[in-house]
Amino acid sequence: xxxxxxxxxxxxxxxxxxxxxxxxxxxxxxxxxxxxxxxxxxxxxxxxxxxxxxxxxxxxxxxxxxxxxxxxxxxxxxxxxxxxxxxxxxxxxxxxxxxxxxxxxxxxxxxxxxxxxxxxxxxxxxxxxxxxxxxxxxxxxxxxxxxxxxxxxxxxxxxxxxxxxxxxxxxxxxxxxxxxxxxxxxxxxxxxxxxxxxxxxxxxxxxxxxxxxxxxxxxxxx
Amino acid sequence: xxxxxxxxxxxxxxxxxxxxxxxxxxxxxxxxxxxxxxxxxxxxxxxxxxxxxxxxxxxxxxxxxxxxxxxxxxxxxxxxxxxxxxxxxxxxxxxxxxxxxxxxxxxxxxxxxxxxxxxxxxxxxxxxxxxxxxxxxxxxxxxxxxxxxxxxxxxxxxxxxxxxxxxxxxxxxxxxxxxxxxxxxxxxxxxxxxxxxxxxxxxxxxxxxxxxxxxxxxxxxxxxxxxxxxxxxxxxxxxxxxxxxxxx
Numbered sequence: 001x002x003x004x005x006x007x008x009x010x011x012x013x014x015x016x017x018x019x020x021x022x023x024x025x026x027x028x029x030x031x032x033x034x035x036x037x038x039x040x041x042x043x044x045x046x047x048x049x050x051x052x053x054x055x056x057x058x059x060x061x062x063x064x065x066x067x068x069x070x071x072x073x074x075x076x077x078x079x080x081x082x083x084x085x086x087x088x089x090x091x092x093x094x095x096x097x098x099x100x101x102x103x104x105x106x107x108x109x110x111x112x113x114x115x116x117x118x119x120x121x122x123x124x125x126x127x128x129x130x131x132x133x134x135x136x137x138x139x140x141x142x143x144x145x146x147x148x149x150x151x152x153x154x155x156x157x158x159x160x161x162x163x164x165x166x167x168x169x170x171x172x173x174x175x176x177x178x179x180x181x182x183x184x185x186x187x188x189x190x191x192x193x194x195x196x197x198x199x200x201x202x203x204x205x206x207x208x209x210x211x212x213x214x215x216x217x218x219x220x221x222x
Numbered sequence: 223x224x225x226x227x228x229x230x231x232x233x234x235x236x237x238x239x240x241x242x243x244x245x246x247x248x249x250x251x252x253x254x255x256x257x258x259x260x261x262x263x264x265x266x267x268x269x270x271x272x273x274x275x276x277x278x279x280x281x282x283x284x285x286x287x288x289x290x291x292x293x294x295x296x297x298x299x300x301x302x303x304x305x306x307x308x309x310x311x312x313x314x315x316x317x318x319x320x321x322x323x324x325x326x327x328x329x330x331x332x333x334x335x336x337x338x339x340x341x342x343x344x345x346x347x348x349x350x351x352x353x354x355x356x357x358x359x360x361x362x363x364x365x366x367x368x369x370x371x372x373x374x375x376x377x378x379x380x381x382x383x384x385x386x387x388x389x390x391x392x393x394x395x396x397x398x399x400x401x402x403x404x405x406x407x408x409x410x411x412x413x414x415x416x417x418x419x420x421x422x423x424x425x426x427x428x429x430x431x432x433x434x435x436x437x438x439x440x441x442x443x444x445x446x447x448x449x450x451x452x453x454x455x456x457x458x459x460x461x462x463x464x465x466x467x468x469x470x
Contacts, residue, residue, distance in 0.1 A: 004467045007426055008396075008436045009460055078436045082394035085435030087327050091230075091241055092320040094294030095393055098445035104393055106438060178439040184461030186454045 008081075009182075011074060016179035018071035023176055023200070025064060030207050037214050040145040047144035051128060072114055079107045102174045109171040116164030123151055152215035161212040165205040172201035223249040223310060226318040227262065229274055235330040235338075241320065251311035255298065256281060256288060258310055275334040281306040283448065286383030289390070290335055291322040296387035296446045304385060304448045324390035328397070328432040341432040342384050342400060348428035349421035350404040352413050366412050376410035379403045381449040388443035388451070394435030399443040401429045402459035403451045409462050419469055422462040 004010050032050070036043040050056050095104050102109070127147070131137050152158050177197035180190070224247045232239025246265070249258050256278050263273035279287035288305040292298035298308040313319060321335060329337040354360065368376075382403035389397050405422050408414025414421070437456060444453045 003423070003427060006430070007463070008398075008430050008434075009426055009463045010467070012436060013460070013464065078438075082396075082435035082438070085327055085395035085433055086325050088325055090291060090294065090322055090325055091228075092291075092294040092322070093393075095442070097295050097299075098391055098442040099393070099440035103438065103440040174439075181439045181453065181457050182437075182460060184457050184459075184464060186457030 011078060012182040014070060014074050015078065016182035018067050018074070019175050019179045021067045022071060023172065025067070026204055030204050030211075033211050034207060036145060036148055037211055043148070044142055044144045047148075048139070048141040051132070051144075052139060068117070072110070075107065075110055100174070102170045103178070106171060106174060109167045112167040113164060113171055116160065116167075119157075119160060123157075146220055149215045149218070149220050152212055153219055155216070158212050158216040162209050165208045165212075168208075169201050169205035172205070173198065176200060223247075223251065223313070223315045225249060225258075225313065225316070228318060228320045229335070230322045231274070231334055232323075232331050234333060239331065239334075241322075249310050251309065253310045254281070254306055255290070255292070255308040255310065256306050275332070275336045277336045278306060283307045284383060286385040289324045289337065289339075289386060291320075291324060291390055293320055296324060296390040297385075297448055301445070302448055302450055304383075304387075307448075324386050326386075326389050326395035326434065328395070328434050329386060329389065337386075339384070339386050341434075342386065342397070344432065345397065345401055345425050345428045346384075346404060349417065349424040350408070352408060352417060354413075363413070368411060372410045376407050379406035379410070379451065379455050382407075382447075382451050383449060385448060387446050387448060389434065391442040391446035392435065392437075393440060393442065394438055396437045396443070397429050397432070397434040398437040398456050398459070399447065399451055399453070401425050402455035405459045405462060406455040409458060418462065419466040422459060422466045426459070426463055 032043070032046045035046055152161075177190075177194045180186070180193050185193075224245070227244040227246055228241045229244055230239050231242045244262060244266075246258070246262055249261065253261070256276070259274060259276060266273045277287045277289055279285040281288075283304045283306060286304070288297075290297065290305045292305065292308070297303060297305045298312065300308055300312055323329075323331050323335045323337045324339075328341040329339055332338050380403070382400060384400060386400070388399035389395050392399075405425055408421060409418055439453070439456075441453055444451065
């Protein structure tokens with residue numbers, strides 16, 4: 001088993017499984033966020049449920065954090081191994097002749113998304129921890145919509161969110177379908193998987209961008 | 223045709239190499255790339271200089287000896303050919319051509335453009351075979367019925383000549399396409415089933431030990447492979463490996 005854990009294929013499968021898990025999470029996340037555009041009450045109800053349900057808080061949230069950590073740590077470990085595999089670089093290397101830019105720059109798009117995640121955790125997760133556990137404020141099921149919209153008031157934050165989601169789109173464009181290849185699935189369904197990947201990689205980040213812009217352009221006026 | 227060649231010169235694996243400029247003239251479009259290098263070497267020898275060392279053997283695209291990274295692509299700008307099948311008509315008068323060795327830590331430079339690809343041999347030796355009694359009781363291979371599709375897929379995988387273009391093209395210097403082709407050619411046939419579990423585990427283990435990088439599914443290997451070995455083989459090897467690991 002130790003040989004399996006150390007093998008390049010097992011590491012790729014770990015990347016694939018954690019990546020697919022995060023793809024599923026994105027679908028849930030964008031669905032809840034879209035409710036903030038359609039119905040603030042629904043968004044508040046969802047957010048309160050996610051923030052206080054013990055199963056979500058103490059089972060699903062740690063699994064999600066583990067999934068993110070595993071995906072990023074393994075991605076960086078693999079990148080270091082890959083660089084070690086070619087210690088002397090080519091003077092001329094035409095990567096664009098045989099592979100698309102997105103597939104060759106997953107580490108770049110991944111690191112941008114990771115940096116964004118730092119901001120995102122600061123904006124929302126740390127805020128929640130502070131609200132609930134440090135300041136020990138009482139439950140307020142009506143606060144989430146306003147807090148979210150306020151976050152998008154500064155232009156710089158909205159722009160950072162938009163840029164990050166463009167990079168996330170590029171990351172998904174290659175990563176989603178690629179995870180099936182890593183797990184050994186390359187058959188008659190692969191063209192359909194690739195088509196769905198492209199649709200997903202465009203629609204989901206575009207919805208996140210729409211939400212950020214919508215709240216930036218529609219601030220709450222007291 | 224007059225050309226400027228920028229060729230990687232390196233005395234041995236321990237020394238540092240560099241690109242050296244060699245202007246060359248009188249090159250015909252019908253010459254192969256290796257014939258062009260032969261012309262250069264004759265000129266260098268006539269001048270008392272050290273000729274450029276490069277690998278070659280059959281010069282008809284079947285032995286896998288010739289390598290060369292030409293203008294940033296293994297085997298040059300053409301598709302589905304080896305360096306020896308590349309013709310100078312693919313270049314224009316006045317072109318600059320950068321010629322480097324295939325680069326990977328598992329392919330150390332021996333001299334100039336010649337690299338040591340014995341890591342491929344060791345992967346093959348780790349499991350790229352079937353054990354057959356050849357002591358006079360050999361069963362006719364054709365006595366075992368094999369589906370046409372499987373036979374064709376196996377044959378396609380077996381056309382890999384082990385040149386290393388997949389490693390050279392891959393941004394991670396991964397040897398997954400080579401290893402996958404060698405695993406697949408047996409995994410698809412009944413004769414390969416008996417040793418299937420050990421084969422894939424041992425060949426992947428050896429591939430990792432040699433220090434090749436990890437596959438990130440860019441597909442560069444498939445595009446640059448002179449024999450058109452498909453990425454489906456990598457997916458098949460991944461499947462075989464996961465099933466073999468589950469069996470223990």
